[in-house]
Amino acid sequence: MVFEYAPAPESAAIVDVRPSYGLFVGGEFTDGHGEPFKSVNPADETVLAEIARADEGDVDRAVAAARTAFERVWGPMPGAERAKYLYRIARIVQERSRELAVLESIDNGKPIRESRDVDVPLVAAHFFYYAGWADKLGHAGFGPDPRPLGVAGQIIPWNFPLLMLAWKIAPALACGNTVVLKPAETTPLTALLFADICRQADLPPGVVNIVTGAGDTGRALAEHPGVDKVAFTGSTDVGRQIARSAAGTAKRLTLELGGKAANIVFEDAALDQAVEGVVNGIFFNQGHVCCAGSRLLVQESVAEELLERLKTRMATLRVGDPLDKNTDVGAINSAAQLARIRELADAGEAEGAERWSPPCELPPQGFWFAPTVFTGVAQSHRIAREEIFGPVLSMLTFRTPEEAVTKANNTPYGLSAGIWTEKGSRILWTAQRLRAGVVWANTFNKFDPASPFGGYKESGFGREGGRHGLEGYLDA
CATH class of the missing domain: 3.40.309.10 (Aldehyde Dehydrogenase; Chain A, domain 2)
Known part of the structure; x- marks a missing residue:
């Protein structure tokens, strides 16, 4: 006998998708100066929203806002105080978990069961985990008095939009860095909702900035002279381009690239x-x-x-x-x-x-x-x-x-x-x-914030997650 499942749809009404979204720079949503693009629901090809495109000038503004926040507020802030913001973000993610899960599934196409039960809980877990490290960096094994690098430029892929954001932003902030993040052009909506969570958590303006766009925006961010650290997750080909652009500079680099496990x-x-x-x-x-x-x-x-x-x-x-x-x-x-x-x-x-x-x-x-x-x-x-x-x-x-x-x-x-x-x-x-x-x-695809993740050969270098994930954001 074959049992048929009755439809069990999750309501999309919990998410208020705005007709258009700007960039998030210096704690405010602002217009982009590139040609806007559309985010599409992959399940039915309907347009979800129009998204601002950041040009080089917009990236300049975001990096400047991050630099100001780093020098004046976030860098000098005691680790215990930074931890409070990370804890607050984690709690808000939990409180808004259903909203985040639905938006992730609409924008990305992944089943709501995975967004709800895997992605969003891990997002909150990463912020909780790195909040615990923020005032203990001297005990992480990277020197007695490690210092933040400064401004981190982070570029994330479309397969786990919100989770990859957490993998990168949480350790960067815990270490005292500020961030300019570029989400993938096909999945920007949860990153922009995260910007709203940053405001809800009263995160100081400029600590997290989000610039949306395609490859040109990512290139402008990765090659920007005001960026001290580039963290990229994506294809091996783009990773090679970023590595070439960083060669000969003082930029620190973490690459998490392709795989064929x-x-x-x-x-x-x-x-x-x-x-x-x-x-x-x-x-x-x-x-x-x-x-x-x-x-x-x-x-x-x-x-x-x-x-x-x-x-x-x-x-x-x-x-x-x-x-x-x-x-x-x-x-x-x-x-x-x-x-x-x-x-x-x-x-x-x-x-x-x-x-x-x-x-x-x-x-x-x-x-x-x-x-x-x-x-x-x-x-x-x-x-x-x-x-x-x-x-x-x-x-x-x-x-x-x-x-x-x-x-x-x-x-x-x-x-x-x-x-x-x-x-x-x-x-x-x-x-x-x-x-x-x-x-x-005897298992597969098991992840934990306390466990490092990364590859060898053309899968990149550096580790994200765990104590090891702090190293790429510290100047020991």
């Missing part, structure tokens, strides 16, 4: 548990996750059985309205990203891999892609080498642990990996040999 399933793994981890690893947030487990490496002896169970589980995934609480896979964030996913999926078929998706009725409007798994994948295939950033899984097999490690490390990226086995010794043996910044064992 391996999820390794050994023959002694609990297969049902592993299947849940595989599904969570690649279909969470529509695969729009830099650390997504997009390469599934399965020991040959259990490959057929695991694939059968995986297909059965994929057939239960519900694709549709992001505001429906029963939805598992929401909308792809943009038309451009959907085109990229389709291109790589088509390349997988053209190169000889076998493509499978469960029967899935996609909505007629919006940007949608059915959960997909490829078998018969070779390491030379584009789908095994390039970051797809969508709900597409490539399955490969291995015979020995040594082969599993070799295949897992055969990538220019090194952000994350997963290991599934009942043997603790095998977990430790494998983890020591994987060239990945984060390795999960």
Whole structure:
């Protein structure tokens, strides 16, 4: 018997989306001087709001406001006083959690269940966590009297708009820096709502500034001579450009870039548990996750059985309205990203891999892609080498642990990996040999504010989260 779920929509009425939004500079919303652009709901392609575009002059104003706030207010402020503001922000995030979750799902396309249960709680947790560090920086292991760097220019992606904001702003403020943040052009709305939260928390003007725009705005911020630190999360190609622009300057740099994570399933793994981890690893947030487990490496002896169970589980995934609480896979964030996913999926078929998706009725409007798994994948295939950033899984097999490690490390990226086995010794043996910044064992996509996150090779450098996340914002 098949049970059908009745629709369980979350109301969008809790969010008051304004027709237009300005920049947030010096504690006030101001006009931008570039050509405004539109933020679109990816689930139905309706226009949500018109967004101001910051030009170089606007970035100048934001950096100047941040510098003034740093020198006069925030930098000299005792850490215990800064902590009070961070605690206040965390509490307001909790109080407005439903509003933030709904707005995130409308603007980004991710299921409300993920926004509500994962993203927003982690946002509050990061501000609470770093509030606790604000008056203890001398005990963080970076010298007895570490100092803030000054003005941090921060550029965040569209896959976790509010969470990436928290990952960057919370440690920067705890260390005494001020911030100019540029959200992704397709998902600016929760960052602009966060600006309102900063005002509600009575954060001193200029401590947090938000400039909206596309690549030109981000470039102006990253290359601005008044910025002391650049923190970027996004594509490896843009990360290279930022690294080149910072070379030869005194700017500090943290880059969290792409990934092509391996999820390794050994023959002694609990297969049902592993299947849940595989599904969570690649279909969470529509695969729009830099650390997504997009390469599934399965020991040959259990490959057929695991694939059968995986297909059965994929057939239960519900694709549709992001505001429906029963939805598992929401909308792809943009038309451009959907085109990229389709291109790589088509390349997988053209190169000889076998493509499978469960029967899935996609909505007629919006940007949608059915959960997909490829078998018969070779390491030379584009789908095994390039970051797809969508709900597409490539399955490969291995015979020995040594082969599993070799295949897992055969990538220019090194952000994350997963290991599934009942043997603790095998977990430790494998983890020591994987060239990945984060390795999960018998789980996947688990995050905690106290745990550092970052990569090797083309996945970037520096760490965000935990005590390690303070280092990039301190001049020891």
